[in-house]
Amino acid sequence: MIGWRARLGFLVPPGNPTVEAEMMRLAPAGVSLHFHRMVARGTPGALDGQSERNRMMIDNLDGSVELLAMVQPDVIVLAHTATSYELGREREAGLIARLEASSGTRIITAFGSVAQALARLGIRRLALGAPYSAETTLQGKAHLEASGFEVVKFDNLKGVRNIYDETAERAYGLARTVDAADAEAVFLSGTGMPTLSVLELLEADLGKPVISSASAMMWHALRLAGIGQSIPGYGRLLTLR
């Protein structure tokens, strides 16, 4: 049976090409992955219009969750970090609760996974890098601080034409740029910028934990689905239960 060990569902922004590619690299044997695109219009990945696209996705979440729940996933991941920035902590909590009730499925967000991951790693002070506009990056910083973390340094990726054209090599450079001596870890925000192939190298080079939205949401989804297996090669987070 497909997904006999666990099934994980992911809701992705419609133009985001990255989540599927990165999650496929991480899935252990017996864990199947299922995807559905949220409803949005406009130019995918452009820095402009991101807020409107975020709101449109949020407004249509009920229908999106309903269809994805039909494949009976153990967990559904809302694979978009900036949605959480848009909603704020309280509205997000309410929305998730309502969707879980209607679908009968556990639902988590990318940002919620990041917060859990940082807690699991025992991190309080961190550096933040993101491929967003300066404004959205500030929102991200504020959201982290509202969640009890201290952001000792942060920056956004320069020269972005479209988030979805970015590469993990550029994410590597961004992480090197935002790292600081007093940061206990580096967090690369955004599910649209590929990061998996550089997390392990960054940890070797920076000597501290480096997580991304991608590594955090897979770690959180697996652990909630009862999969405790260590997945080496993508940073120490995924080797922890």
Place this chain on the structure above:
Amino acid sequence: MIGWRARLGFLVPPGNPTVEAEMMRLAPAGVSLHFHRMVARGTPGALDGQSERNRMMIDNLDGSVELLAMVQPDVIVLAHTATSYELGREREAGLIARLEASSGTRIITAFGSVAQALARLGIRRLALGAPYSAETTLQGKAHLEASGFEVVKFDNLKGVRNIYDETAERAYGLARTVDAADAEAVFLSGTGMPTLSVLELLEADLGKPVISSASAMMWHALRLAGIGQSIPGYGRLLTLR
């Protein structure tokens, strides 16, 4: 860039867990896969109500295609064989033409891929196995014959509770059951029944080409997207340009 060599989009029935798992096994380096669930309600994979679910998916195809097209795939695959049986050849052709025009993306169906694959292999007489009800299986046979193939033997899988719980091992047995001396190839219909892991073994054991909806639609999508690479291990079809 994700999918720098090609991006392939797949529209799947909402409860179908198989297409994502099987397509991931076949994608060559640089080819990214993107998924979206079609709109349907009812018990996924049950033999009852399949026609209604088929019609609902067809009725909502425009919206489904629009969202999936936002990730800019080279080809979109309608990954559901029975849809073609439902529509018939002419209505399907019209629908596809309209969707291609509106989305600006090449669209193919699972069944259309099968027909192309059989032609590529030079097959005229074949055996058919399917996990459907007897009625849908007969529709499949009729559709193959309307497409110019001779179905020398056919049967449906016995004891199906839910198509989506089936295994490739059972598909192996089905192929052995329907094979006949005068069949030049065996075709296993249905994207919900896993088949990839047994295609190569079946070819070794039956001594003839064995294709499934899964192998045919990946082969067809890749070749249309300009990817000529041989993918060994899943039957001879995927080793041909």
Place this chain on the structure above:
Amino acid sequence: MIGWRARLGFLVPPGNPTVEAEMMRLAPAGVSLHFHRMVARGTPGALDGQSERNRMMIDNLDGSVELLAMVQPDVIVLAHTATSYELGREREAGLIARLEASSGTRIITAFGSVAQALARLGIRRLALGAPYSAETTLQGKAHLEASGFEVVKFDNLKGVRNIYDETAERAYGLARTVDAADAEAVFLSGTGMPTLSVLELLEADLGKPVISSASAMMWHALRLAGIGQSIPGYGRLLTLR
């Protein structure tokens, strides 16, 4: 010489296809495996009539042991867990003693191996999963308790048509179902249900030892035959002397 390091003999229920397949995966270099079917009639693997089949096998054990002993095994394993439930502790001890005396060969049972394995792992409280009828499962629980273990949670596999058609994937699900926070280990009973391929994954996911009749009887047979080698990949038991 075949079996120069050790020879292990297994007496299996005649319709049981699983013991041979699973034991072959575990045998280290130089250890040969030898099989003989016990005498029984009726539908193999059916939940009905299991008691009668058990008794028939027990009644014919002398002849079965005599023939298998001709290949000069270091140990003979009575590879049927439910036989022990049928016999009870005392009658089993008497039977084994008599057979050892007549054949001059060390004889152990699947259940006896499980008790030894739990002791080796230092387990007192465990969860029990079995593919049997509810009655036989209760017998198993009682037998464990009579052996000094506390069964904190237990269940039988639902929807079994024939034990011998079951899969390790279903055994995985059963173990997840019966696991409980206060269980120090999970025990999957029954030599007819395949378990080997999921034991290591279950230990990773549940974070505690998981043993089955299969892993326990190979571990016990090897250690009695003087083979101390660690066999990784099937749970921590088989890595212990």
Place this chain on the structure above:
Amino acid sequence: MIGWRARLGFLVPPGNPTVEAEMMRLAPAGVSLHFHRMVARGTPGALDGQSERNRMMIDNLDGSVELLAMVQPDVIVLAHTATSYELGREREAGLIARLEASSGTRIITAFGSVAQALARLGIRRLALGAPYSAETTLQGKAHLEASGFEVVKFDNLKGVRNIYDETAERAYGLARTVDAADAEAVFLSGTGMPTLSVLELLEADLGKPVISSASAMMWHALRLAGIGQSIPGYGRLLTLR
């Protein structure tokens, strides 16, 4: 499901340790092996008393077949070459026909497999090596000739204390001894003498096909069970359909 591709049953002389070990090396994925010991008494593998042991096994074949058939094998192999020599061609044919009828299972013999294998390889003139007494070896030669083959050279292995203690290295030497320029192939008789690990080397060194009872009976059983897969590493026979 265990043996989802095919199940093969083997009836072995009770003291024979070799058949199980050698068949395990050859079984392809999805093919399960099941064993049962025939009824015999006396010193296993000794050259003395072989005829009586043969007769006893033959007399009890009905019960042996009945029990092994309970695991529902596609084919049952009577894994003892000398039985055929004992019975002669006609009596053997009658016995097999009766057993097939009563058990509803296809039954083949080691020697019958050898004859099929030689035919498949297009061999008419061959050399014969055997671990038997001189008398039994002559019986083997006569049986081959009665089956239409010409035995251009033959010999038995010298210095045998017990067939079941022999090694493949000694079988290599035997094959080198009996080979002759006008032999188109070499046949090593007897399922008790290990041969598999030297067949490929012998073919490399002698430059002609080399088969044994072991390679022939697995080849024949697989092909009858519909398994056409090539199994490299044990001589060219097992690479042919």
Place this chain on the structure above:
Amino acid sequence: MIGWRARLGFLVPPGNPTVEAEMMRLAPAGVSLHFHRMVARGTPGALDGQSERNRMMIDNLDGSVELLAMVQPDVIVLAHTATSYELGREREAGLIARLEASSGTRIITAFGSVAQALARLGIRRLALGAPYSAETTLQGKAHLEASGFEVVKFDNLKGVRNIYDETAERAYGLARTVDAADAEAVFLSGTGMPTLSVLELLEADLGKPVISSASAMMWHALRLAGIGQSIPGYGRLLTLR
């Protein structure tokens, strides 16, 4: 001894980071690589000022060759395609002859290697892709035509900020863009744009030879140095003597 089989020297534009990286992937055992930077000033890799940089490198070639010759290479490669376009065929021939005489070392150019490679592959009609400005690309086309080849389609890479930031993935797209049905091969010009990792994929996808300045100059240098070894994985050229 370092380079006991052959030593190859490469003269590279000072800001070019690509030649060293790509040549290291191709060097067979016993062949050592040695590098020296030609003299130029200005912004490396910018499309502007390329002609002046070309001329400066040419003017200082004598000194560059003298120093690189001290490591006693079997062949020196002038690893810059556009130099040949700048010089024209006659002046280049004269320059090379003079440098060979003064240094006592065989000297070849990237473009000369391309012409040899196309001849070896039997190509007359080809497609051309380049990362240059439109003007330089036209120069390249003219130079190919002056050398007797027909350029059936050509284009330059769009959106280049700096040639040295380009990726092989973009080179893949360029090759797909310029390919045409009547092109017998595709040639990717320019040693600054990485190409090696996509040549084999391009050949699989386009079904025809695909060479680049990099593959051609290593092939030519090796063959002149007497190294006939096939180097698989980078297009068929490097598998030919």
Place this chain on the structure above:
Amino acid sequence: MIGWRARLGFLVPPGNPTVEAEMMRLAPAGVSLHFHRMVARGTPGALDGQSERNRMMIDNLDGSVELLAMVQPDVIVLAHTATSYELGREREAGLIARLEASSGTRIITAFGSVAQALARLGIRRLALGAPYSAETTLQGKAHLEASGFEVVKFDNLKGVRNIYDETAERAYGLARTVDAADAEAVFLSGTGMPTLSVLELLEADLGKPVISSASAMMWHALRLAGIGQSIPGYGRLLTLR
């Protein structure tokens, strides 16, 4: 992008064939290597005239650094140990400071890297082996002592015709010769004598750290460029941050 993780530049004596070959073995993924030859004349690698060649290289360093800096390396390594002996500590410090200022690039020397490496390993007393003349070897010893190390034993390689023809096997012998019980480590000086392939073996055989100019300068360059990755197989130094 080539060298997206780091770019390392190396200035090598013009006739030195060893630095390029050895550095290529050590570069981790994403780290690119770039080379330029310093200006010198005379017979490369000969023991005679080494001082004059050293001075000529030093006199032309500004131009050499300028050209190599055009490829934008994170660090430039002056890959010649004896240059430091020639300059002495103070003049070297001044020269490096001036070149760093003019080029805007971090510049290190082979000898400076050795001193850092010894400090990192906590070594104070060491043995020294070199392929130089006796005089230059004494210079090396004095330079080490001036840097605060105690040289408990030292020797130069006997029978050198040309340093650049030497082998790592001979370097192994040299290290065995100079090792002493009270040496905490062995240092093999000189970038022209290959050493990488024997460092790990030497550490196994001598039971203490063994470094060479090659291993030290790569370790130092990587760490300065922010690359903390462990590179196993070349002695313990390269496994330390």
Place this chain on the structure above:
Amino acid sequence: MIGWRARLGFLVPPGNPTVEAEMMRLAPAGVSLHFHRMVARGTPGALDGQSERNRMMIDNLDGSVELLAMVQPDVIVLAHTATSYELGREREAGLIARLEASSGTRIITAFGSVAQALARLGIRRLALGAPYSAETTLQGKAHLEASGFEVVKFDNLKGVRNIYDETAERAYGLARTVDAADAEAVFLSGTGMPTLSVLELLEADLGKPVISSASAMMWHALRLAGIGQSIPGYGRLLTLR
């Protein structure tokens, strides 16, 4: 250069086929092996006449050593355990001293290596197994005791026709036979009986160090030649310096 790391010489009884085969399995990279046969007559490997053959080898040792020393080994091993039993400790010491003086080469014996190995492992009480006659085995026991070890159990291999036909599988059985609870280690004497392939398995099964003449003499020779490398797979001795 052949043997650039070390050269080891072995003097073997002329009919002994085992030493060469076993030493080849153990030699690390860069260590060459050189062999010479001692002078003896009679049936090699027979239990009869061993003493005379021993004496003849001893009488001709000077010439044997002289020839083998011409290949300039770092150490010469007298690869015959029973020679030491024949000579006794004092005469052996004198002989070795004289030969070392005349040849200028370090000379060790198999038995001397065993004594060193036991000391290195910290063993005082051991079990002894040997392929010799009962008398020679007793000599071996006495020699061990004279060297300060306690032999808690010992036996010779039964059924030996010729030592040189024995197998490592039989040596495994011998070790199992002589092992005792109070033995801290097992020693398998005799360079003619193969043991290497079972030492690691024996350690796994017996849970204590198991050495043989073969493992001891290679360990001792390597360590004396300054090779400290760990050689895994043949018991813990060879992993110690």
Place this chain on the structure above:
Amino acid sequence: MIGWRARLGFLVPPGNPTVEAEMMRLAPAGVSLHFHRMVARGTPGALDGQSERNRMMIDNLDGSVELLAMVQPDVIVLAHTATSYELGREREAGLIARLEASSGTRIITAFGSVAQALARLGIRRLALGAPYSAETTLQGKAHLEASGFEVVKFDNLKGVRNIYDETAERAYGLARTVDAADAEAVFLSGTGMPTLSVLELLEADLGKPVISSASAMMWHALRLAGIGQSIPGYGRLLTLR
């Protein structure tokens, strides 16, 4: 049993370190190698005194053969090419015949193997390279011509201090030097100069068969001993029967 497939004996000049090292690389499974040193005095491997050393070895051959024959080899190889040059064809034939008669073992020479190998490859015109003095090289040329081959080009290795210190890398260069367009093959004479690791590379680079004394004598010995197995990686000769 050691050498159960074949045993090969080699008589080597006492100071020759190369034959043992090279033969060990070539021996297939089940083929054991046994060595004995011929009697000679003087400086091993020196070009001076080679004739006297040759004569001394020849004079003592009877005793050398007698001892080596005690290990019961299938073939004894006189592993010294120059011996044949010394003896001439007739005297060699007589000597070999006498030794074969006395020892009852097949005896071959390195040069005789070369002649057989050239015949097997169908070579008549060849190039000759040797590490000898000019005089001995001329003897080799004359001996080849007396055997019916045409030597189109030949040379000896320059700068030899001692043959036994030479490397395969130098042998590679020698082969490149002596190769000529009209040579159908290259032959590297002399068992003291290592050649095995470069034969395959030379064939790739020169495009014709390249054999050495080493490859020829192993090929000849194996084929005479009835071992027909292909040994890839050392030139095409060893892949032929």
